[in-house]
Amino acid sequence: MLVTQTPLLQHFWYPVMPVADLAEGPKPFRLLGRDLVLWIDGEGQPAALDDRCCHRLARLSKGFYANGVLACGYHGWEYDRQGVVVRVPQRPVDRQGRTSMGVTSHRADIRYGYVWVALADPLTAIPEFEEEPAGFRQIFEFYEPWSCAGLRLMENSFDNAHFAFVHRASFGDQGHPEPAKLEIDEFPDGFLFRSEVPVRNPEAQKALLNMDSDTTVRHMRARWYAPFLRKLRITYPNGLIHSIVTAATPIDDQHSMVCQWVYRSDTEADAPAENVIAFDRVVTSEDKEILESTTWDVPLDQTGVEMNMPSDKPGVMMRRILLRLIDEYQAQQPVAAE
Ligand code: FES
Ligand SMILES: [Fe+2]
Structure with a gap:
């Protein structure tokens, strides 16, 4: 089965990275052949965006955390977890704010110490494991x-x-x-x-x-x-x-x-x-x-x-x-x- 050519496989949740690995900054992950940047925002929520800045296409996974969001490492454009550019540092203060520019974002969740991602509407939920409520x-x-x-x-x-x-x-x-x-x-x-x-x-x-x-x-x-x-x-x-x-x-x-x-x-x-x-x-x-x-x-x-x-x-x-x-x-x- 060629996973990158089987669109059905985009409709499932996959654990992609331990949450702890994202404490210091964003990391890249390739899922089903698609390059993503994974990161955690200032509210502790996980994000998965396409790993290309919309300015000059640098990898966002080369960026860093700033103001609770993800800053591109090239010119510092800042992205929220929906992939929207919310700050362009080069603009004057009176022209700052959410923009209409951005990159594609994907569903992301945190369970069992991992960030999980689904690239398209998931057919099934992330499984519940009975061992967790049992206190194992x-x-x-x-x-x-x-x-x-x-x-x-x-x-x-x-x-x-x-x-x-x-x-x-x-x-x-x-x-x-x-x-x-x-x-x-x-x-x-x-x-x-x-x-x-x-x-x-x-x-x-x-x-x-x-x-x-x-x-x-x-x-x-x-x-x-x-x-x-x-x-x-x-x-x-x-x-x-x-x-x-x-x-x-x-x-x-x-x-x-x-x-x-x-x-x-x-x-x-x-x-x-x-x-x-x-x-x-x-x-x-x-x-x-x-x-x-x-x-x-x-x-x-x-x-x-x-x-x-x-x-x-x-x-x-x-x-x-x-x-x-x-x-x-x-x-x-x-x-x-x-
Ligand atoms: S390439 Fe990302 S801000 Fe310029
Ligand atoms: Fe075995």
Whole structure:
């Protein structure tokens, strides 16, 4: 799937950058091939504008914060979060004020410590995660670009057949390559996947899980939100809950920004965040290594291109749901005049 050529994908919210990264000034981000400047105004509200000043087309992401708005770094024209030029410093004081000049602005919101952006009317809301009202602690893990299609990363996270091989050095059990059974409930914008996966419990994990046994079982409930967001909630036999939110925000056809954070039902004293991140770093790097070797133009209609096995059901379902959403979207578009 070529993300930059699939207009439907503009109609979703994506987490694009941790809010904390914007404390000192604006930053650039490429979303679906479109260059944006992200920033936070004096009222703490997020903004996403096209990253070109309307004066001499300098990048606004080279600018700075002034008077609670964004100033271009070239001649200092000031923009509010709607993208309107509200001050031209070169003008005399009696001619200052909001102008009719400006740049395109996009929907921006703040949730879960991230700025989220949608380039067109979103089809779905930013998901509500039950762990937040439950008071679980949140641990920020990774914010890094991968040379990989978002769909590849998404299907990998619902793939019970890869643990024994990709994760053979961490928790995978090569002696048991048979994938665990899974059940799926389909929704209009994704699905809920349930599975119970027996895994090894290596030394590094024993302390984090507060369990001494050499093996354990992951009770997994994972929700896929089309197109590139999933939350995996793992419950261990001792009641510990470890939920992982992973977004593969589409930078362009070949690159995804991996945004990952975790919710834990235990405390910092039970398992220090630093150790939780260190273990997930190993596991995530194992996935990254293999996923960056896959092709980035993912065929949605798989006929004859990729072979499947039963454990690929979630990935096959993702493609089917995306194809349906694309078809529905195209059917709603006005027919171009001859
Ligand atoms: S290029 Fe931005 S103010 Fe001149
Ligand atoms: Fe994996």
